[in-house]
Amino acid sequence: MTVTQAPPLSPAPGGPPAHKTPVRRRLVPYWLLLPGILWLVVFFVLPLVYQASTSVQTGSLEEGFEVTWHFATYWDALSEYYPQFLRSLLYAGTATALCLLLGYPLAYLIAFKAGRWRNLLLVLVIAPFFTSFLIRTLAWKTILADGGPVVEVLGAVGFLDVTSWLGLTEGSRVLATPLAVVTGLTYNFLPFMILPLYTSLERIDPRLHEAAGDLYARPATTFRKVTLPLSMPGVVSGTLLTFIPASGDYVNAQLLGSTDTRMIGNVIQSQFLRVLDYPTAAALSFILMAIVLVTVTVYIRRAGTEDLV
Amino acid sequence: MTDKQAGGDVRLSGISKTYGSFTAVHPLDLTVPEGSFFALLGASGCGKTTTLRMIAGLEDPTTGTVRLGDKDVTALPPHKRPVNTVFQSYALFPHLSIYENVAFGLRRRGVKSVKKQVDDMLELVQLGDFAQRKPHQLSGGQQQRVAVARALINHPQVLLLDEPLGALDLKLRRQMQLELKRIQTEVGITFVHVTHDQEEAMTMADTVAVMNGGRVEQLGAPAELYENPRTTFVANFLGTSNLIEAEVVQSSGGEVVVTAGGGKLRLPAGRCPDATTAGGRLLVGVRPEKISLTPVADADAVPAGRNSVTGRILDSSFIGVSTQYVVESPAGKGLEVYAQNVEHRAGLEPGAEVVLHWNPEHTFGLDAAQAIDAGVETVGERP
Amino acid sequence: MSWARRNIVVIAGLLTLAYLILPNIVVMVFSFNKPAGRFNYAWREFSTDAWRDPCGVADLCGSLALSLQIALWATVGATVLGAMIAFALVRYRFRARGTINSLIFLPMAMPEVVMAASLLTLFLNLGAELGFWTILIAHTMFCLSFVVVAVKARVMSMDPRLEEAARDLYAGPVQTFLRVTLPIAAPGIAAGAMLAFALSFDDFIITNFNSGNTVTFPMFVWGSAQRGTPVQINVIGTAMFAVAVLIVAGGQIISGRRKKRALTR
Numbered sequence: 001m002t003v004t005q006a007p008p009l010s011p012a013p014g015g016p017p018a019h020k021t022p023v024r025r026r027l028v029p030y031w032l033l034l035p036g037i038l039w040l041v042v043f044f045v046l047p048l049v050y051q052a053s054t055s056v057q058t059g060s061l062e063e064g065f066e067v068t069w070h071f072a073t074y075w076d077a078l079s080e081y082y083p084q085f086l087r088s089l090l091y092a093g094t095a096t097a098l099c100l101l102l103g104y105p106l107a108y109l110i111a112f113k114a115g116r117w118r119n120l121l122l123v124l125v126i127a128p129f130f131t132s133f134l135i136r137t138l139a140w141k142t143i144l145a146d147g148g149p150v151v152e153v154l155g156a157v158g159f160l161d162v163t164s165w166l167g168l169t170e171g172s173r174v175l176a177t178p179l180a181v182v183t184g185l186t187y188n189f190l191p192f193m194i195l196p197l198y199t200s201l202e203r204i205d206p207r208l209h210e211a212a213g214d215l216y217a218r219p220a221t222t223f224r225k226v227t228l229p230l231s232m233p234g235v236v237s238g239t240l241l242t243f244i245p246a247s248g249d250y251v252n253a254q255l256l257g258s259t260d261t262r263m264i265g266n267v268i269q270s271q272f273l274r275v276l277d278y279p280t281a282a283a284l285s286f287i288l289m290a291i292v293l294v295t296v297t298v299y300i301r302r303a304g305t306e307d308l309v
Numbered sequence: 310m311t312d313k314q315a316g317g318d319v320r321l322s323g324i325s326k327t328y329g330s331f332t333a334v335h336p337l338d339l340t341v342p343e344g345s346f347f348a349l350l351g352a353s354g355c356g357k358t359t360t361l362r363m364i365a366g367l368e369d370p371t372t373g374t375v376r377l378g379d380k381d382v383t384a385l386p387p388h389k390r391p392v393n394t395v396f397q398s399y400a401l402f403p404h405l406s407i408y409e410n411v412a413f414g415l416r417r418r419g420v421k422s423v424k425k426q427v428d429d430m431l432e433l434v435q436l437g438d439f440a441q442r443k444p445h446q447l448s449g450g451q452q453q454r455v456a457v458a459r460a461l462i463n464h465p466q467v468l469l470l471d472e473p474l475g476a477l478d479l480k481l482r483r484q485m486q487l488e489l490k491r492i493q494t495e496v497g498i499t500f501v502h503v504t505h506d507q508e509e510a511m512t513m514a515d516t517v518a519v520m521n522g523g524r525v526e527q528l529g530a531p532a533e534l535y536e537n538p539r540t541t542f543v544a545n546f547l548g549t550s551n552l553i554e555a556e557v558v559q560s561s562g563g564e565v566v567v568t569a570g571g572g573k574l575r576l577p578a579g580r581c582p583d584a585t586t587a588g589g590r591l592l593v594g595v596r597p598e599k600i601s602l603t604p605v606a607d608a609d610a611v612p613a614g615r616n617s618v619t620g621r622i623l624d625s626s627f628i629g630v631s632t633q634y635v636v637e638s639p640a641g642k643g644l645e646v647y648a649q650n651v652e653h654r655a656g657l658e659p660g661a662e663v664v665l666h667w668n669p670e671h672t673f674g675l676d677a678a679q680a681i682d683a684g685v686e687t688v689g690e691r692p
Numbered sequence: 693m694s695w696a697r698r699n700i701v702v703i704a705g706l707l708t709l710a711y712l713i714l715p716n717i718v719v720m721v722f723s724f725n726k727p728a729g730r731f732n733y734a735w736r737e738f739s740t741d742a743w744r745d746p747c748g749v750a751d752l753c754g755s756l757a758l759s760l761q762i763a764l765w766a767t768v769g770a771t772v773l774g775a776m777i778a779f780a781l782v783r784y785r786f787r788a789r790g791t792i793n794s795l796i797f798l799p800m801a802m803p804e805v806v807m808a809a810s811l812l813t814l815f816l817n818l819g820a821e822l823g824f825w826t827i828l829i830a831h832t833m834f835c836l837s838f839v840v841v842a843v844k845a846r847v848m849s850m851d852p853r854l855e856e857a858a859r860d861l862y863a864g865p866v867q868t869f870l871r872v873t874l875p876i877a878a879p880g881i882a883a884g885a886m887l888a889f890a891l892s893f894d895d896f897i898i899t900n901f902n903s904g905n906t907v908t909f910p911m912f913v914w915g916s917a918q919r920g921t922p923v924q925i926n927v928i929g930t931a932m933f934a935v936a937v938l939i940v941a942g943g944q945i946i947s948g949r950r951k952k953r954a955l956t957r
Contacts, residue, residue, distance in 0.1 A: 029784035033792065036773035036836060040795055043833040047810035054813045102708045109705030123940055124709060128716050130936035131929040132894055134913040138921060139715035142722065142733045190712060240801070248803020251896060255917055265805045265897075272809055272901065278816075285809040289802060296801055367856050387859040388868075394860045400853035404875045413871075414861035459861065 055282035065278060077283045081267050085291070088263040091178070091253075092246035095185035099193040099242045100235065102186070107197035107234070108227075112206065125194050133188055137255050140184055144174045144256070176258040184252035192241040200234030201227070236303045240296060247292055264288055317343040317378045317466045319364060319499065324373030326359050333359045335523045336372060341467070341501055341516075343378075346493050348502045348514035352546070352684075356523040357503045358397075361469050364501065366390045377466055388417070393460035394469040398476055399452050401444035407431070407455055408440040414463040430462040433492070450481045457489070461496065468493075470502040474509065486512050507547045511535070519543050521684065535596075537580065541675055544594050546684035551600070551644045553593045554677065560585055565674065567591055570639030574616045574672065581674035590677035597645040599671040602634060603664045604656035617666035620644065622659050632657075636665060716933060723926035730920025742923035746931070749922040752912060756928060759909035762824070763893035766831035770892075771885045773832070774839025775877070781840070782847040799837045807834060808901035815902060822904025830902050831892040838891060839884035846880020847873075 055073060059065035078085070110121045128136060143150055151174050154160050163169040168179040204227065212222040228235075250265030264284065271281035319341040326334040334356040341347045349357040362368040364375055366387035374383045382390050393414065401410050411430055415423045431437045434454040444452055453473060460468055473489070474482045490513050493500045504510050510517045511531035518528040519542070527534060527543045538544035541552060555567035555574065563578045565585055574593055578585065585591060595616075602622075603611055611617055620638025627650075634646040634657070646665060648654075657663065696703065722732055726739035747753035781792065799807060811830050820826060854876065858868040874881075896910040903911060913925055 029780040029786045032776040032780035032784075036777040036840075037792060037795065039773055039833060040799070040836060043811065043814070043829055044799055044807065045795070047807070047814040050813045050817050051810035054817075102704075102711065105701050105704035106706075106708040108701055113702060113705075119944060121709070123937070123944075124713060127933065127937055127940075128712055129890060129894070131716055131719055131933045132910055132913060134896060134910050134917070135719055135925055135929040136715040138733075138913070138917060138925075139718040139722070142718050143714065145733060187711065187715065190708070194708075244801060244803055248805040248897075250805065251914075265803070268805050268809055269900070272812060278813065281809060282813060285806050289806045292803055292806075293801065365856075365860055367860070386864075387856070388862045388864050392860075394857070396853045396857055396860075398851075398853070400851060400857040402854060402857070402872060402876075413858070413863075417862040417867060417871075463861065 051282045051285060054278050055286055057279050061276050070279070073279045073283045074287065077280050078287060081264065081284060084262055084264045084267050085287070087261070088247050088265065088288075089291070091182055091185060091261075091263060092243050092249075094182050095189065095246050096193075096239050096243045098182070098186045099190050100239060103190055103193035103197055103238065107194050107201055110194075110198055111201035111204075112209075122198070125191055125198075129191065134251065134255075137184055137188065137251060140180070140187065140256055141175065144180055144183070146173055146175060150174075175256065176261070178257070178261055180256040181253050181261045181263075184256045185246050185249060188249075188252065189242040189246055192245075193238040196237040196241065197231060197234040200231045204230050232303065236300070240299070244292055244296065248288060317499065318376075319467055319501065320374075320376040321360070321364070322374050322376070324360070324363060324370045324375065326356070326363060326368060327371045332523050334363070337525060339518065339525065339528075341499060343499055344497050345515045346490070346500045346502065346513055348504060348510035348517045349520055350504055350507060350510040350517050350546075351520035352505055352686075355520040357520045358471055360520070361394075361471055361501060361503045364467065365392055365394050365469050367394075391463075391466040392469060393463050393465040393467075394471060395453075395456045395460050395473045397472045399444075399456040399473075401452055401455055401459070403444055406441050406443060407436065407447070410444065410455055411459045411462055413459065418463075426462060430458045433461075434458045449477050450485065453477065453485060454488075457492065461492070461498070464496075465498065467499045467501060470500060472504055473502070474504075474506075482506075482509070489513060511547070519546060521546075537673060538594070538675070540683070541592060541679045541681055542684035544673075544675065544684070545682065546686075549597055549645055550594045551597060551641060552675070552681050553595075553640045553644075554681065555591050555593045557585055557587050557589045557591050559587050564669075565591070567593055567674075569593060570618065570641070572618055572640065574618075575669040576616075576672035576674055577670060580672065582676045585674060592675040592677050592679070592681060594673045594675060595667055595671055597633070597647040598631075600644075600646045600665050600667045602636075602646055602648060602654075602657055603666065605662040605664060606656065608664050611664055611666045614669070615666040616669050616672060617664050618644075619662065619664050622657060622661050622663055624659055625657065636663065638665065719926050720930045720933070723923060723930045725923055725926075727923065732921045732923050732926065742927045746924050746927045749924045751907060752922065752924055752928070755907045755909045755912040758824070758906070759893055762827055762831060762908065763889050765828055766835055766892040767885050767889040769828075769832040770835035770839050770888045771881060774836045774884060774888075775843045775881050777836075778840045778843035778847055778880075779873075779877075782844055783852075796837050796840050799834055800841075804834070804897040805901075808898040811898065812901045822902055823906045826902045826904070827899055827906065827908065830898045831895060834895075834898060835888035835891050838887050839881075842884035842887060843877060843880045846883070847877050850876050 053067055054065070056067055056069050056071060057065040058068045058070045058073075106121075106125070110118055110125070114121050142148070145151070151160070151172065154174065155172050160169055160172060160174070163179055164171065168182075169177045174180050174183075208226055208230070209222055212226045213219075217225060248265045248268075250263055250269050253261050253263045253266050268281055268284050268288070271277050271284065275281075319339075321337060321339040323336045323338060324334065325332070325336040337360070339360075349360060351357045359368060363370045366382070366385060366389075370383065374381055376382065377391065382392075402413065405413070408427055408431070412423045412427045415426060420426075427440075428437065431440055434457060436451060436454055436458070439447060439451065444455065447455065453476075456473065470489075474485050477485060486509055489500075489502075502510070502514060511534075514531065516529065517531055517534055519526045519534065521542050527539050529537075534543060535547055538547065538550065541550075544550035544552065553569045553574075555569035557565060557567050558573070559566040560578060560581075565576050565578050565581050567574050567576070576593060581591065605619065618638050618640045620636040620640075622634055623637050623643070624635040626633050629650070631647045631649050634648065636644045636646060638644055644665065648657075722735070723742060724738050724740060725732055725735055726737050726741060727734065728736050742748070777792075777796065780786075781789070808830075811826075811833075814820075815822060815826050850873075854872055855868055858872040859865075863871060894910060896914060899908050899911060900914065907915070909928075913921075916922060916925060
């Protein structure tokens, strides 16, 4: 048996040249990234640049627009449409809170209490997606129709008196009021809250509940000290997935609301597609983007969950 | 079959691996003779797996060459090397049946009819009935055998095993150790086995290379390493050693005399570092099972000519075949003694004053410049 | 009352579920309505007219076909591009990772109307003709990120040793990818593709901005909300719902059987 061993501390003097990874192999990731990233740069980043440029242009549709660094557009847009901005944030925030409130019990039910019904319930949560959301939103026009059973019951129990007093409804109507718009928003984005909540709840080992109980925690305390903190990633991504699209939505306000419930999305849409005042529309769009990005960034920082992607 | 060349030794010369500023493996020369069962032993992060992966081609060495027989394979990608690996936690393809897992290598090399070979191989590892199952339907031990079969069916020149038994429980591990040893003897292929389990390495391998900090500390047959450790790391990592700091009094006539804790100890000069001279310092070592215990009252019964140290028993634990004692003495704080439970011996309870004595031939000396506790496993260090 | 207290989570959860399902039931019921005027919001009498003639409204089925076509191509494009990005992000170390991750994340963190409006400014500035191609480009763009996330999750949970094992067993890079990486990543890719299809098929806001005079199915529904809602819309909605539920249920049954068979073998 010939086993030899070099003295451990002897890097061969002037030793053999270090091996290098071939250039071709090092370029593989870049080739993989290139087409997709190019797509995003051309059709996501570049449009934002064009929009930025449009927002500081002046001119008219007939004579054409020109970059004049007219930043006043931002100020004008903001001072004219700040009620719609505030309304958007308020509606989207309320809808998000309602989604969390309504979605959490269902996600909890599916994750811990459903047993063999779990898959069925999950299908039922996802199933509404299979019908176009516009059709389903229109269905709310039927459900909330004046004099319909839902409105009758709400009126009979005094619910509408409370909401009227709060300014959410008017008299015995629900349709074309803020309540209808928020109901629609909540309904439309609820699955985006439930699914991430379910994913993070499902990862929790049920034995943790037993351990908490064993260590003298009552069910409410167990929820507060164990379940809720562990489901925070789901809460964070769920609220983001609800708030972001809700803040820019204009479908619910258009179909279920009135001119008094116009959100900023409605304004941007009509400025772009009907009024054709591109600079104002672009400025509004940028302000909305800035508000959402700042809100989201601050929220993520505070929630302490940065590994969302 | 893979073309078998004469002299299929694995030769690593000047091979090293660095990641940025971290050196995983220092330049290393190593020859694994054809047909041997070779173990790379060390704690996690010692560079043993990196060395293995460089042989497999899964890691490009920073410097140096890998040779199989006369052929330099350093630049060959893994799929062109006549080398196969049994991966840690097996890496069985979850989407393929056991049959297709085992046939994978043959099919990739364009073998047309694989059925006979696969069936034979599954028979060899006693999994003939499981051919159509998926890996997740098998137990850990069965998966392990599939991993071995999947590699061996290609008749590689060298089989690399990366902690192949790490995921099995103790009893199954013992069983698989013998099983792997049997297979190796049967097929005669060179096995290079990476493990952190010193017992596993000693049970299975003809030759063990103990690695530490990216270097090979010592290399040899298991008994040789155990009896003649050359560093404190090897002395402590392979089994347990009692190491005593001592001062050399005299070195002549093939014998070295040292003082430790006020007493004199003798040991063969041949088991000491070359530079041992009177006045120098030395770490004197002796294995726990070589030491006998006698109550101080019976000290007269200790035969003359043995090394002896007095002390007091701190703790004793009965573990069936033997009893393990921890003894405090002027020579060292926690000397360990393993005594066979041949018959009950009175006067060896904790607190008792005892004489520890052993044959001077069983004493070895180590360079005192090293850390005395290198390679001692502490709680929580195990991967 | 103590029963209600103990089961409060179940009761609240089921109420939420009812809230989610109610509109679908309304859509289904009203697909059998025979409305008095142009709008199908109030119940009048039972009728199967619309079911017997689902394409009886001008442009309805044409818009449906167009939506399916766009969704299909957008899915193919987004899945191929997205899967490539996901593989690169998980399997390789390279510079600009952070930037690329943000670039993937941003389209998902932005209100759709902003993306829609900015894309429109691009197309207007380039003088592009709005229609099939601009819709397809836009859909591929916003589906891309979702595919990346779905595929990335799957590839990340995949043991890199599986690919090493394949290379060790004589599979070259292409073989390794085709025989091991792709089959194992397939569920993630399928999930991403299905998500992309659903997002594209049902997309309204971005399409609203970038479709010109081209009418996709959601655009048709939107228009009909102003002009009058034909019952056929509800028929299509209900049929899609039924087909999808049947596919899901069928898939569940098949995979359940397969599992059972594998276990009893």
